[in-house]
Amino acid sequence: MTMSRAAAVVLLLAVALVSTTTTVAAASHHSHHHHHHDGFAEVFDRQEADLVEALPGQPAGLGVRQFAGYVTVNETHGRALFYWFFEATHDVAKKPLVLWLNGGPGCSSLGYGALEEIGPLLIQKGTPELRLNPNAWNKEANLLFLEQPAGVGFSYTNTTADLERFGDELAMIDLLVRVDAFVNESAHDAYTFLVNWFERFPQFKGHDFYIAGESYAGHYVPNLAEKIVEQNKKVHKSRRINFKGFMIGNAAIDEASDDRGMLDYAWDHAVISDELYDDINKHCSGDTDGRVPVSSTRHALRKLGLRTLKQWRAWFTSDQVGGFQVDYDGLTFVTVRGAGHMVPTVTPVQASQLFAHFLAAKELPPKPIVA
CATH class of the missing domain: 3.40.50.1820 (Alpha/Beta hydrolase fold, catalytic domain)
Incomplete structure (x- = not known):
């Protein structure tokens, strides 16, 4: 098993609770006249x-x-x-x-x-x-x-x-x-x-x-x-x-969800046995120090109880699947295929593609992009 294939990763994008259109476009023109030149200098x-x-x-x-x-x-x-x-x-x-x-x-x-x-x-x-x-x-x-x-x-x-x-x-x-x-x-x-x-x-x-x-x-x-x-x-x-939203990669949001997700992740990828998985699920609820796999973020997001607007589906980078995404009310959850804990270091092209689409509030490509 190659880790890079297995280690899919989360980028979590949330649109701010408040996005006012009447913001501070005028702020840069706002100045006390008698200070005008001094202020600028x-x-x-x-x-x-x-x-x-x-x-x-x-x-x-x-x-x-x-x-x-x-x-x-x-x-x-x-x-x-x-x-x-x-x-x-x-x-x-x-x-x-x-x-x-x-x-x-x-x-x-x-x-x-x-x-x-x-x-x-x-x-x-x-x-x-x-x-x-x-x-x-x-x-x-x-x-x-x-x-x-x-x-x-x-x-x-x-x-x-x-x-x-x-x-x-x-x-x-x-x-x-x-x-x-x-x-x-x-x-x-x-x-x-x-x-x-x-x-x-x-x-x-x-x-x-x-x-x-x-x-x-x-x-x-x-x-x-x-x-x-x-x-x-x-x-x-x-x-x-003029706050518009935020975006978090591999978000440590909720400790209990992170721990549970790490356990699921290790078991899914055959790092631990069925017996150990059952044993830990039964007996342990500890503070573990680890990274934040996709499964952790999914547990954490479930606790928010948001309405699902668009179901889990693939998105594309070139002719390859870049990862998967699901749209909730006010929040989009995106995974990046083959990424590690530091998404832009491991998969820089997908990370910048995701960033550009996030800022433009544009849908990630749902079909392969043929060169």
């Missing part, structure tokens, strides 16, 4: 300060502007989050803005997402040179990578107590209450980051905004989405975020 200077000329080992032909830097999320605690931003390859002013979050908890969105999965520059084995990514997601969107919570990657805090609150031990499943507090606090910081980032980059304020992520981001992404939807109801319309 200040914004321009701040962006210039974050502009990255080039990275060591960067190949020719990147062809897009990139920015990186810190955004303070808590002055009192001295807490700041680090971001890396790539403009889209074309139509920068029209393309959506997508925030990418890796999981972990503790995984860097730069080290994984940007440099190994979906960014325009990828690291190479055994050489300090970067290479261009032919399947980069910034062909479809302006891409914002965020390292969060504080303590991950370059993001930091000057208050030691913060690190205890954001520590990895909080991800242990038996501390569910603390996990909730940790995820909510992360969402609060990520939301503050966005508000402050939009002040630095006001030209993107009116763009359609999406959040995408992977693995433990199954906790981060929906929490941040909920925070944005709640805050949009409370804040002045000039501060609203």
